[in-house]
Amino acid sequence: MLDVAMIERGLEKTGKSKGGLAAAMGVRPGAVSEILGGERLVKASEIIPIMEYLELNLAPIMGRVGAGAVIEPDYEQVPPEGLGDIALPFPIMEETVAFEIVGDSMLPKYESGDVIVVYKDQRHPLSSFYGEEAVVRLKTGERYLKTIERGKSPSVVNLTSFNAKPIVGVKLEWVGEICLSMPKGQLERLRAKSARPRKKGK
Secondary structure (H helix, E strand, C coil): CCCHHHHHHHHHHHCCCHHHHHHHHCCCCHHHHHHHCCCCCCCHHHHHHHHHHCCCCEEEEEEEEECCCCECHHHCCCCCCCCCEEECCCCCCCCEEEEEEECCCCCCCCCCCCEEEEECCCCCCHHHHCCEEEEEEECCCCEEEEEEEECCCCCCEEEECCCCCCEEEECEEEEEEEEEEECHHHHHHHHHHHHCCCCCCC
16 A cells, blocks of 8 residues: 555655656646645556656665575675665565565575565564564674564573574574565566567657
């Protein structure tokens, strides 16, 4: 669902203007102010133009995450802005980042080459993630896609997966709550679709 808060966030983040947004929507300039002021609702036909113009469906790919493989950030040359963006077929409500999965320890649910989109900021305490799959960063820097299990003390956890030995008694720096996952095949179809030239309207 596209709401006013998302539109305001998109305008602020991209630095784009209300006038530019109105042009992308094909409406008069005052219509955007009316939407932001709660005087007008967004029409169904306007959702995609708003989403694409304000880049509300883009999540930056910030590197790789190990599902069996160990990802050492010091050896992973990722620029601050990421490795590019993944374009989703719908707007995202909160700040998110994406990671490409490397390894096969989470088969059959996740395959190498799939992309996981997670919330950028950890929104809940560590204990709320026990028994849940998440992208995690250890205090020592490595990133994994694992199931978080309770450790021997509140400050440590065990990380488990379908096809690998558990990682026991580690401390986490960050937990990336999974927003959605996209299989490699679906990503390839979306990329092929977005690469096709659009037909010009008459």
